[in-house]
Amino acid sequence: MVEFTYNASAVAGGGVIExxxxxxxxxxxxxxxxxxxxxxxxxxxQQNYSSPEISFSFAETRVFGREIAKNxxxxxxxxxxxxxxxxxxxxxxxxxxxxxxxxxxxxxxHDDDHEFELDASYVGVVVHDPKSHSSHPVAPKIDVxxxxxxxxxxxTKLVDKTTRAAKPKLLDRFDTASEDKLREALGKGRPxxxxxVDSVDDEVPAVRGGVRLAxxxxxxxxxxxxxxxxxxxxxxxxxxxxxxLRFKFGPDDVxxxxxxxxxxxxxxxxxxxxxxxxxxxxxxxxGNGSPLYP
Numbered sequence: 278m279v280e281f282t283y284n285a286s287a288v289a290g291g292g293v294i295e296x297x298x299x300x301x302x303x304x305x306x307x308x309x310x311x312x313x314x315x316x317x318x319x320x321x322x323q324q325n326y327s328s329p330e331i332s333f334s335f336a337e338t339r340v341f342g343r344e345i346a347k348n349x350x351x352x353x354x355x356x357x358x359x360x361x362x363x364x365x366x367x368x369x370x371x372x373x374x375x376x377x378x379x380x381x382x383x384x385x386x387h388d389d390d391h392e393f394e395l396d397a398s399y400v401g402v403v404v405h406d407p408k409s410h411s412s413h414p415v416a417p418k419i420d421v422x423x424x425x426x427x428x429x430x431x432x433t434k435l436v437d438k439t440t441r442a443a444k445p446k447l448l449d450r451f452d453t454a455s456e457d458k459l460r461e462a463l464g465k466g467r468p469x470x471x472x473x474v475d476s477v478d479d480e481v482p483a484v485r486g487g488v489r490l491a492x493x494x495x496x497x498x499x500x501x502x503x504x505x506x507x508x509x510x511x512x513x514x515x516x517x518x519x520x521x522l523r524f525k526f527g528p529d530d531v532x533x534x535x536x537x538x539x540x541x542x543x544x545x546x547x548x549x550x551x552x553x554x555x556x557x558x559x560x561x562x563x564g565n566g567s568p569l570y571p
Contacts, residue, residue, distance in 0.1 A: 281382060285312040285354045285564040287338035289323065290331055292557035294526055304330050304557060312340035312352070312564075330557075334360035340564070345379075352378040354564035356521075363524070363559065366499050370401025374519045376564040392427050393517050393565070397473050397508055402480075404490060404499060413490055414480035415497070417507040420450075423473050429514045432471075433463050449494050450475070466514050473519065474508035501551045503527060521560035526552035 289308035295301055308323040319340045326333055335358065342352040357373040373396075380391040397419060404413040422435060436459060451459055451471040462469050472495035491498040495507045502524070509520040 281350045282314040283312050283316045283342040283352055285340040285342060285352050286310065287340060287354050287356045287562045289336035289338060289356060289358055290559045293555045294330065294552050294557060295554035297551060297553050302330055308336040308338045310338040310340050312342050316342035330364055332362045333358050348382045350380045350382065352564045354562040356560045356562050358560055361559065364502060366405050366502050367505065368403045369399060372399050372521050372560055374521050374560055374562045376517060376519060376562045378564045395426065395473060395519060397519060397521060404497065406490065406500060416478050416480045417474045418476045418478060419473055419508065420475035423471065423510065429512055432469065436460065468511060468513040471510045472506065472508045473510050477507055503552055516565050518561065518563040520558050524557040526556065527554040
């Protein structure tokens, strides 16, 4: 007889931010929920939260897991947030993410690469540039091919069928130095870091001569703050996590986006970074489970 232990969790936000003066800002885990290893359901609702770092009017996280047929186990994880504000530089009217996992357990089957489904959406995303005191409505674009992944090993198929012209952009979304490195990681079943978001486009075209924010695929630099990553996806066999937003503070990610281009010119007279280290995650979900063999 094979038993199953569930592993699913969600959180509306949390992290640690280091400021230029060396002090730290702690953002506590907001609306956290975790599923019992035996399955069932868990829900956390938090309303009208406000701090200098983050605020929202409503946040709900939900986890669910049960055996839906003989030896078929289903897990679902959700997060939903409205009227989000982060560090007075980013506001979002609503965002949600969902991870579903279905696993059929067969005798002596130790394959952790079971099926999953991913979903995510953003509504009313506005970046507030502290340097120019201007606002930039942007639209994170979900990549249908990434959203359609069903298993970890499907990533290899995606790399195989992606055209040569599109591969550099695909590789950028996986934070890897080369296609060979990505293939090596996938072949060995290592964790990979990618994104469900293909690009962060302007909702309204920029006015000629206006300030443009540096961006590359799913990453966008906010002057004086750092780089925010949209739709971050962490995958390995038996595990998948989606972070709808992850702020990376400090110079490392910022330097890669500061060069600019003809399409995205960067003002060289930028304000120094107010925050110099740490990370802040918003709307994070993970769902999976593992069999317990005798």
